[in-house]
Amino acid sequence: MGAEREPERGAERVVVGDKRKLRLATASLAGCFGCHMSLLDIDERLFELVERVDFDRSPLTDIKHCGACDIGLIEGGICNAENVHVLREFRSHCKVLIAVGACAVNGGLPAQRNHLDLGQCLQEIYLTAPDIVGGKIPNDPELPLPLDKVHPIHEIVRIDYFIPGCPPSGDAIWKFLTDLLDGRTPRLGHPLLHFD
Amino acid sequence: MTQPSILLDGLPVPFVDGQTIMDAAMAADIFIPHLCHHPEFKPQGSCKLCTVKANGRYVSACTLPARDGMEVENNSPDLNDKRRTLLQMLFVEGNHFCPSCEKSGNCMLQALAYELEMLSPHFDQFYPNRAVDASHPEVLLDFNRCILCELCVRASRDVDRKSVFSLSGRGIDKHLIVNAESGRLADTDFSWADKAAHVCPVGVILKKRSGFAVPIGKRRYDVEPIGMQVERLAARSADEES
Structure with a gap:
């Protein structure tokens, strides 16, 4: 029996292999990983997703640098120099780049610091807060330099699609991705399109 | 005939x-x-x-x-494209960070953005920094969300006969002001019972101690898109709904 079934499976694989699996990369920049949690929230549909895509760089694979990809999902805005580098790496390697969630779309919560002076923020947190004794502002060369202001990612690179929400629901992410994978124009209607 | x-x-x-x-x-x-x-x-x-x-x-x-x-x-696609662009300009001019806004789910600006499928702000954000006015015992004013519709101005002047609000400045500097020497709402005779307290389409005029009372999923525009609520569009604030 086993010997008979082997070639069948092999044949199936060939059929699937004809339709090249797409490569998908994800990253969280100045975000909270809430959008990645929402991606996991597609639950058992993750099995269907991995049938159709291979994960490249992503917290799910722990691959550190993005290779040539078809789709890139970016969560979070731009708050430091490293964010800029990662975003540019994604842009240059992903055919389709998608901003996922409020922070990527409009800066979100991290951007609410934009009306504060960064230097004063650092001073207050590390030097002058009431319970700080002998504090100093971290300056290890490995730490990425914070930017003066937080920016949405479309202000840095060209973005192909946006999925708003804080976070967008698993259903919204699934609808968007399956529309894209099936070759339809991705569309979020009521109630999947929301900003909070 | x-x-x-x-x-x-x-x-x-x-x-x-x-x-x-x-x-x-x-x-x-x-x-x-x-x-x-x-x-x-x-x-x-x-x-x-x-x-x-x-x-x-x-x-x-x-x-x-x-x-x-x-x-x-x-x-039509042509008109809705133009309307979406207008919405995008309104979104970037103010601070419309919906997740932290008490009006979210009951906000006309947000509901219109859903209706017209506005997925991104498109333009560069202004990130304005206008001080909020929390002086009034019943009402909070967050000027960072004002879209200059002048409904509170008209309501306060024409219905309440108090002229509590006005627009000041020109062009990009135009902003909502409060008619008191101090500029504070507490120093006017404004009250929550005023018509002007119940016409704001966005999250500028907010009743204190009542925010986030309705859970996500049950708020006005969670339930039904704005385009299907034509008959009820005169009611604006959350307490008029219930």
């Missing part, structure tokens, strides 16, 4: 003399996107969201009187 009518997206919509295109549409339960318009107030046509094409010309539906036989284009 038959009643005069306009042809709205090819559909005959009757009107009575003196009604605008907006009046006729709303009476027929047809949605024309709008922000500065309120059925109980004299229209001023400043937000331009209600721009329609009447006999081939771009006009504000809320101010143009309907005329018999007028052909009006409303729900």
